[in-house]
Amino acid sequence: MLRRIPSFSRFRRLHHMMGTFSRSLSIRSPSFSLFFSKHCHCSTNTYDTDSHSNGTQFLISMRNLCKSGKVKNIDEALDLFQGMASMKPLPSVKDFTLLLGVIVRLKHYTTAISLVKHIFSSLGIEADTITLNIVINCLCRLKLVAFGFSVLGTMFKLGLEPTVMTLTALINGLCVQGNVAQAVGLVDHMEKMRYPLDVYTYGVLINGLCKTGDTLAAVEWLRKMEERNWKPNVVVYSTIMDGLCKDGLVSEALNLCSEMSGKGVRPNLVTYACLIQGLCNFGRWKETGSLLDEMIKMGMRLDLQTLNILVDAFCKExxxxxxxxxxxxxxxxxxxxxxxxxxxxxxxxxxxxxxxxxxxxxxxxxxxxxxxxxxxxxxxxxxxxxxxxxxxxxxxxxxxxxxxxVPDVVTWTTLIGGFCQAGRPLAAKELFLNMHKYGQVPNLQTCAVILDGLCKGNLLSEAVSLAEAMEKSNLDLNIVIYSILLDGMCSAGKLNAAWELFSSLPGKGLQINVYTYTIMIKGLCKQGSLDKAEDLLINMEENGCLPDNCTYNVFVQGLLTKKEIARSIKYLTIMRDKGFSVDAATTEITINYLSTNEGDTRIREFFFPKR
Missing domain, CATH: 1.25.40.10 (Tetratricopeptide repeat domain)
Structure with a gap:
């Protein structure tokens, strides 16, 4: 049953509150008629009504079909609507909204809005709260929340009282659109003016919070529900459990499940599925088995979703x-x-x-x-x-x-990488250049794969030319792409070109990361430019990019190769003080150096100090 606002004063307060709220969120409510004119078109003037001469029997049949869920596609629904629209006298608005509800469940939101327009403008049926609620719900599911607020304004102008369903649809729309903070603000406004909310309203908000990863805030709203004497249902609990599991808080999710059961709310298949997924993700097989046993004891049939979770988890392990x-x-x-x-x-x-x-x-x-x-x-x-x-x-x-x-961009990227691995980088380049013929646009991952393949295939000039073409096509290349080119240049001994490219990166609006610095330091060390490499090592730290274990190892390897023993020990000491350790390559160079007759005792003493 729809809950109506109990007094005209509250209706006025709600009107004022929604106006204030919309302005505070900078929601511009565009003309709803503008939306109709641009997006919604419906014609019903070709309906054949001969088969529906018995209007009463037709309406009974229509109601049964809608209530039983036997209307399976939009064509069946439109046939029913055509029959209703051609009746004289016309069916009640209640019958029309029953059919509209079916169309919404079929997810044909724009069609539902078009039919509402036809009901109002062509059939002359007056708008009511339920029908406009359907329109708001459709608009919000289409992520057109601003138009939804416009319809709310229309309701106020017509003197219609919004229900909790009206505002819940708007809250859901804000969440679907990604504006969860605004949805929270709307619920806060509604609570402050003691507007009657229900379990579904809180459930919609909690679902929105969980989908954005704010599970702790969702738990807080769960507790608020309980404080206001609303009994959360299994959907609300399961939504939060799923969020907790995705956050890695599986034990907390299990505790919440026990709390839920203790309050008389029985877990369902969805509850168990999210808990089993969480347990499997962390390899907690014994507890997974216990939950499966519990499901069977409760008479639940293990469904495809649950079994697929197990198959996928076992395969990943x-x-x-x-x-x-x-x-x-x-x-x-x-x-x-x-x-x-x-x-x-x-x-x-x-x-x-x-x-x-x-x-x-x-x-x-x-x-x-x-x-x-x-x-x-x-x-x-x-x-x-x-x-x-x-x-x-x-x-x-x-x-x-x-x-x-038709292969998608992921498949194309896999193909290009495969040809590169098979030693056919030029064939991979041809695939890359032909993607657009098949309606696919390369993404940054695709670009990275082909450039890396060309560089590793000793085709640096091809890689550079292709990267320049990418820049000219206004593709927003990131630091990963340029790092691949720098690595290719350094490996090919093109240090001047690499340094020029490296120096240009800040001008391209890119933040040089530790990986890119390490590539350049390695290239300089390989060329024997140890002083320049050391300056770069110092500069990177001054620029707020801290060297990591790999950076220090690369530089120490360069020093050891050139038998710079004093500086090697200096940086090995810095590494040790920072908690870093030598890697396999550094160890191999050190052992090879110590095994020669000219091995410096200072290195031996550093690694094997006398006690």
Whole structure:
């Protein structure tokens, strides 16, 4: 039942509050008619009503279909609407809103708004709170919250009283749009004026907080609900448990589950799924088993989602036999497996370089009528690329085309990386340049992969030319891209070009990081420019970029190679004082140096002090 505002004075206070709130959030409420004119178009003048002569029977049938959930697609819903719109007299607004609710559940939000416009403007039915609530809900789900506030303003002008559903839809819209802080502000305003909220309102806010990672704030709102004598339902509790698990606070989530059960709220499949996911992520298998036993004792059937969590977790741990056992259980109980299940198994086989096993699973899923998706193909392509088997890769691309799949940017990036690993960087470059022909735009990861492949393939000039073309195309290259080029230049002995590029980075608006500094220091050491490398080491710290273990090791290696023993010991001491340790490369150079007749005793004494 809709909860109405109990007094005209409260209605006026709400009107004033919403105006103040909208201004405080800088929400501009555009003309709602503007939205209609730009986005919503609906025509109902071609409806055939011959089959609906018995209006009463038709309405009874329509109501039963809507309430039973048997309207499965938008075409069926529009047929029903056409029949209603052609009736004389017209059905009540209540019947129209019943059908509109179905269209919203089908997620055809713009269509629902178009039909509301037709109801008001063409059929002459007066607007009411429920219908406008549907419009606000649709707008908010389309992330058009400003238009939602505009409809709220229309409600005030028409003298209609917003309900808790009205404002809850706006709160949800703010959360969906990513403006969770504004949603919190709206709820605070509503509470201050003692506007009646409900469990769903708090649930929407808590869900928004959890989705933005602010789980602790969500817990605070849970406690506020309890203070206001609202009993949180299983959805609210499960949402917070899921957030806690994603934050790594699995024990806290389990405690909250126990608290929930103690208050008489029974956990459901979603509750168990998020807890099992959290436990699996941290390898807490014993507790996972206990939860599964608990589910079975409560008479719950292990659903596909829960079983997929187990398969995926076992695969990530490399426990392939256990994963296959779960899949066997799935088949016995009739719960799948689905494309996600198969992909988990294919992915682990690809990581383990067991490509024949991966392909066997691929053919098995196809034979069982489970069509692979782009993720499955990308996993297999990545596996064959690692195996440097380009023929298999090309065969998979043909299979994709036959099944109607178009490689996405992730697949293209995998392909380009595979050709580079197989020693064919120029072929990889051709793939990169042809991406746009297939409607794909390279991302920064794609750019990094091709440039790295060209540099490592001793094709520095090709890499530099391609990077210059990227800059001219206004691609916003980041420090990772330039670090790849610097590494390629230093490896090729092009120190002057590398130093020129390095010096230009601040002018490009880029912050030089420790990785980039280390590349340059290594290049200078390789050239024998130890003084310049040391100056750069000092300057980086002055610029607020602290050298790390790798930076010091690279510089010490350069010093030891040039037999700069005094400076080597100086920086080895600095490393030790900072808690850093020598790596394998530094150790190898030191051992080789000590094994020669000219080995300096100071190095030996540093590593093996006399007691």
């Amino acid at each position: 490399g426990k392939v036999m256990q994963a296959k056992s779960v899949i066997g259980f799935m088949i016995l109980t009739g719960e799948g497996p689905d494309v996600f299940t198969y992909n988990s198994l294919i992915h682990i086989y690809c990581l383990q370089n067991k490509m024949n096993e991966a392909m066997r699973v691929f053919h098995l899923m196809v034979s069982r009528g489970c069509l692979p998706d782009i993720v499955v193909f990308t996993s297999l392509i990545h596996g064959w690329c690692k195996d440097k088997n380009i023929n298999k890769v090309m065969h998979l691309l043909e299979e994709m085309a036959k099944m109607g799949f």
